[in-house]
Amino acid sequence: MTAISQPKSSAMNTLGNIWRKGGVLIAFTVLSGVFAVLSPRFLTIDNWLNVLLQTSTIGIVAIGMTFVIVTAGIDLSVGSTVALSGMVAAVAMRAGSPGLIGILVALTVGGLVGLFNGFSITKLGVTPFIATLATLAMGRGLTLAVSNGQTIFSFPDSYNYLGEGEIAGIPVPVIVLLLAFIVAHFVLSRTVFGHGVYAVGGNREAARLAGIHTGRTELLVYVIGGVLCGLSGIILMGRLDAALPTSATGLELNAIAAVVIGGASLFGGKGTMFGTLLGALTIGVLANGLNLLNVSPFWTQFIQGAVIFVAVLSDSLSQRKKN
């Protein structure tokens, strides 16, 4: 007689599927619930604005990373790109450029780094991992070189506005973050370009035969990622009113984590902007809550790592089931 139970091996696969189908929402809600019970300060508006503010730099970078990861790519150079674009702008403004030019410089430098990544990947055929790993090193080196290893301070208010301004009590970075997500969500889910991004990640050969410009799509994805790094760099610098040559070191890990926790697959073809936003917020809430509870920062880092591990694990488990 056939039994009613499901095959045993599926227990782990089910874990993968549950995560995919809204695990991030559950994780985020449960986590917030726990912190709300444990710390009275957690649920205040001030604290939430703080979480959003802390999330803004990672979140904006994670938007670009989502595009990249959905094409089955990866961008390890984002931390260096954030630092480099901010630093070049800082050097320009120290030489007398007005704030607006500084902003344009940062965005352009970010875009150029992305263009370089995209070019090596699509035209020279270097794998995304290796190409962007090289850019990570080169970008950080350039940052140190143009700044002479020094921190540069104090920029025009027009430049700092994006990082430290407020509109009706809401920090400008938070507004920028949310706007960027709305636009990106629309681009990824509703436009021809967005459909192409999914297609390239879902099955590159089939996409090419179906008439998608796979190379152009991929190139653009890295450029978008780079420009968003520039934006993130502006916000980061503006908040501190300083450009550090070592800023945003290791940012790639958190950005990738936000995307994967948000349900995207490192194997491509899957992922949403909404998921990434929740993924970034989950990381932010985790850091914020543990901080409110006076957990040591060392343990905070460990716990964040563990959460990333679970997310990546469920990704490869559901991938294994497919094969």
Place this chain on the structure above:
Amino acid sequence: MPLLTMTNISKRFGAVQALQDVSLTLDAGEVLGIVGENGAGKSTLIKILGGAYFSDTGSIVFDGESITIDHPEYSLSRGISVIYQELSLVPELSVAENLFLGHMPRNVLGGIKHNEVMQRSRTLLERIQLDVSPRQRLADLRIDARQLVEVGKALSRDVRVLVMDEPTSSLNEKEVQHLFSVVRNLKAEGVAVIYISHHLEEVFEICDRVMVLRDGKEVDTRPTTEWTPTQIVEAMVDRPIEDFYPKANVPIGDVVFRADGLSLNDRVQNVSFDIRAGEIVGLGGLPGSGIIETAQIIAGIRRATGGTMTLQGQPYHPQSPHSAIQSQVGYVPEDRKEQGLFLEFSIRRNIALSILSKLSKFGVVNNKSTEAIAQKAIVDYKIKAAGTGAPVKSLSGGNQQKVLLARVGQSDPILMIMNDPTRGIDVGAKVEVYERIGEFVQQGGAVLLLSSELPELIGISDRIVVLRNGQKIADIPRNEFSQNVIMSYAAGTSGGNNE
């Protein structure tokens, strides 16, 4: 007593009742054929036997013992091996590693016993009459050899029931005969075989009994001698089919496409032919003859190294599949899973992909018109699915193929290149595809057809251009078609010089 009895098996996927109270028996040394339309439930039934799916109700008795198959490993341990419709080998591994995938002979320390692996691999390769080295990388083998390695992999365990789900969908006549001779040997050894196929001639040749499924229910099971092909088809599709290769009488018009001296290194050499409006031109040849490369050049997938092409009198030099599609040249690739479809994506997304620019304004896709197009395609192509939002991977093999055809049809081609357009689809659906191809040429379209099935090529082509070793050997008009004529040109026993 039968070796295997499955009784009243039912399985439901959401709203789809894939199987309802299906029963079968199987004796040792017997070959049971299972036939039925796309989505009839054939694969689902044998996936239950293989432990890939779990049935909702029903019971299974094997070797006189009531068993519960809750895991693929359990089936294997009882000697039930299933070769699924989609091959499950690992291209990057060697033949030997594939043969023993998941149960490499190991010593006490967990090391692989290399000598034993090589020895046993050679014995297995002998049993499947395959002349390759166990060390060869699987990716370097042709598709028919891979199919045989699948059989070898099943034999690497003590197999008592061997199940094959459409093993010949991409094999040619000779390769099929090779597979059959292996099957006959197994049968003589007392292995029971379940054989699923859309090719009725094969079923009649190899099966002792044939079961027909329709809409998840068993229609009838009889000894092969008590079936006629017409009866089987009628049982499958619930209506008689008069003509398996319907061919509309279409007036042949002006030249639509012309290739002049087309070359690709030494794989295609100086090939010239034209295709007229209303015409279906078959492109025949053995593997390696250059027909696939020729098709790919026209589809913009490869660049020719020599020669010129014209499309409706204009020079035609596609730089990419995209520019071919822009020039209204459509291509149906032979491998729907690798080159055609996005299995995880919805039917809607798959169908709309090539015409997104038409469905959008300022780069924004109009969801309503996308949905409308997808719904129309589901009706037009008779795609059996829960809805336009269902992921393509949830469809049966044949319905997946129809999704691919629907996508290529969307971009409004004037020339369609079809490489095995009816691969894995049932007799009824084949006739529908031929009818759609007929409608397409009736409206002035031109078709270049490649097919692994010679009867199909002969059945619907107006002319057949035969290539051999990259060269055009013959251009045969319809009134001179016969399997013999075409094979003798393709194999080199007539026309041109023998090699």
